[in-house]
Amino acid sequence: MEELAEGFGKLSTSAKEWKPSSETSTGTPTSPKPSWQPQQYQATDSWNSPATPTSPSLNWQSQQQWGSPQHNQAQQTLPNIPSYLPQASLESNSWGNIDQSYDNTINEPSNNETPCTIPRTPPTIISSHRYYWQHYRNVALSEEENLLAASDPIHKAVPPGFAALRLCNRHRLYGYPTQTFHVICQRTGQHYCLRRVDNVRLSPRIAASVTEQWTSASKQVNSSGLIRFIRSWGGPRKVLFFLHEYKRGVISLKQRFLVGQNKQQPILPPEPVIWSGLIPLMATIRAVHQSNLACRSITCSKVLLQPMMTGGDTMRWYLDGAAILDVLEFESRKPIEQLQLEDWHALGRVLLSLTTGTELTTSSSNNIQQCLQYCRQYYSTDIVDMINEFLFCTSAAAIQDPPSFYLWQQLEYQQQNLVEPLESALSVEYDSSRALRLLLKLGFINERPELGRNRQWIESGDCYVLKLFRDYVFHQADEDGNPVMDLGHVVSSLNKLDAASMEEIVLASRDGKTLMVVTFADVARALEKSYLDLCRHSSTVVAMYGR
Numbered sequence: 001m002e003e004l005a006e007g008f009g010k011l012s013t014s015a016k017e018w019k020p021s022s023e024t025s026t027g028t029p030t031s032p033k034p035s036w037q038p039q040q041y042q043a044t045d046s047w048n049s050p051a052t053p054t055s056p057s058l059n060w061q062s063q064q065q066w067g068s069p070q071h072n073q074a075q076q077t078l079p080n081i082p083s084y085l086p087q088a089s090l091e092s093n094s095w096g097n098i099d100q101s102y103d104n105t106i107n108e109p110s111n112n113e114t115p116c117t118i119p120r121t122p123p124t125i126i127s128s129h130r131y132y133w134q135h136y137r138n139v140a141l142s143e144e145e146n147l148l149a150a151s152d153p154i155h156k157a158v159p160p161g162f163a164a165l166r167l168c169n170r171h172r173l174y175g176y177p178t179q180t181f182h183v184i185c186q187r188t189g190q191h192y193c194l195r196r197v198d199n200v201r202l203s204p205r206i207a208a209s210v211t212e213q214w215t216s217a218s219k220q221v222n223s224s225g226l227i228r229f230i231r232s233w234g235g236p237r238k239v240l241f242f243l244h245e246y247k248r249g250v251i252s253l254k255q256r257f258l259v260g261q262n263k264q265q266p267i268l269p270p271e272p273v274i275w276s277g278l279i280p281l282m283a284t285i286r287a288v289h290q291s292n293l294a295c296r297s298i299t300c301s302k303v304l305l306q307p308m309m310t311g312g313d314t315m316r317w318y319l320d321g322a323a324i325l326d327v328l329e330f331e332s333r334k335p336i337e338q339l340q341l342e343d344w345h346a347l348g349r350v351l352l353s354l355t356t357g358t359e360l361t362t363s364s365s366n367n368i369q370q371c372l373q374y375c376r377q378y379y380s381t382d383i384v385d386m387i388n389e390f391l392f393c394t395s396a397a398a399i400q401d402p403p404s405f406y407l408w409q410q411l412e413y414q415q416q417n418l419v420e421p422l423e424s425a426l427s428v429e430y431d432s433s434r435a436l437r438l439l440l441k442l443g444f445i446n447e448r449p450e451l452g453r454n455r456q457w458i459e460s461g462d463c464y465v466l467k468l469f470r471d472y473v474f475h476q477a478d479e480d481g482n483p484v485m486d487l488g489h490v491v492s493s494l495n496k497l498d499a500a501s502m503e504e505i506v507l508a509s510r511d512g513k514t515l516m517v518v519t520f521a522d523v524a525r526a527l528e529k530s531y532l533d534l535c536r537h538s539s540t541v542v543a544m545y546g547r
Contacts, residue, residue: 013300028217032233043403044405060277080283135249135307136249140247143166146166147165147166148164148166153169157179157181157196160195160234161185161186162181162184162185162186162194163184163186164181164182164183165181165182165184166182166193167179167180168181173195173197173324174324174325174328176198176200178191178193178195178197179196180194180195181195192230192243192244192246193243193244193245193246193247193450194244195238195244196240197239197241198238199240200240201238202328202330204234204236207232207240207327208232208233210323210326210327211231211232211323213293214326214432215231217291217292221287221291222287223284223288224316225281225283225284225318225319226284226287226288226295226318226322227247227319227320227321227322228244228245228246228322229242229243229244229245230243230244231243232327239328242330244321244322247304247306247318249307250304251305252301252302252303252304253354254300254301254359257354257357258300258354258357258358258359259355266358268355268357268378271313272409272413274354274379274383275383275402275406275409276315276317276413277305277315278351279402279407279410280316281298281347282347282399282401283315284319285298285319285343288322289343292336293336294336294339294340294342295322297319297324298319298347298350299345299346299349300353300354302321303319303320304318304319304320306318314417314418337396341393343396344399345393347390348387348390349362349364349391350373351360351383351386352368352372352375355371355374355378355379355383356375358371372384375387375433382403382406442469442470442527444531445463445534446458446466446470448534451484460506462529463526463530464525465516465518468516469497469507470509471508472507473489473490473493473494473507497523497524497527499520501518501520503519504517504518505518505520
């Protein structure tokens, strides 16, 4: 919007008003074109695999910026890497290749299934507003391309009251065959993520009980990092449905940084990216624990990332899959203290997977020491200490906060990369409807055939001035009568009319016999007076429709 406004300022505002003329001219003047040109996105590779993997020296005391010349020079050859771990490259500031499904993914599709992929060109960041617009434009286009046909029999898998827009994927959720849909509620029009789990032998009362428990606690869970659980209910033929909040344009942590469906080389994120995700994840987990609940869904495929308007590695981190295990394992539930402790253990495994490029599960306990040794070669001792604390803690209450340095750093980072861009976007859009209000008033007045019994109302007094002003703004023409489509002139005239500028303009009738020299302030007074005159003589909506 800022670049567009700058471009408007460079447009011509010197076009002549429409005047009939018998003279002809051989030349046809054209309004100058704006100097700005929108930059196109170029399809480039998201990363280049070096012959010898390198890693920047992670010396936090030097306060070097990631991607700076000093940072790029501070590189060292990696030491010997255990054969268990992959040869991972350490990423710089880029969003990378995100040709993945934009769904609230619970589990990745199996090898014999085709994931729902979205063709996506890696963005070249031009400005935060344009990047944000381009990102969600790609998401909207991909959603339209993947819409289910009306005759598709898969619609029968969706319960009544919902319309399936897309089948996101088919996978196995904790051993149960599952289908994930992007649906819309037919009653409210809200978009949701619906999961259909088959072959579940549970009483519908269990799902209702868990739903009531999470619904009552959701008012206390004051965290924006949790994908909100709506409800769960049973269906015919041993079917269970889970309804969650729908987030557009998200991908899983596994798809973004680890070995995804395309078997790409894993990417080790910079340490500031890890801290930017660790701090909100810890806040989300603690908010859930304070409500006497447990997340139980902290894995690399259930941590979702959503790009922010600043682009690059600025992302929102979400936890998905709340309440699913509470329903599926209701009869074998453990004490809540043990479940909350397992949440922190799971967070440690996610962080260790992120820093080593290898997904770790509960069955990978034998490889934890190797992964920790590998992590020490890349990252600071603060990260390693936090991972150790999560993995080997014996009580959820014993978890300490991150070092205050990183908390203040993230606070400042959010201020610069989130709050300020939002304020900038708001300043562009603030009161942008003023020009629309002027156009609506002019539309009510111009070319109105009559006002009551006065059939000459539009051709006399202030209304006649507004009629000529309409031709001055929108009906500009050159000496040959060719239309001059000068958007800058239109925007500039409306802004001056809104501000009641004292600048003088010449208004001419279409036959060329009448010329008026008026100011924008005179036109503004005429517009307000004529509009109030219309309002006084108008009928109410109730009277018009006979109610």
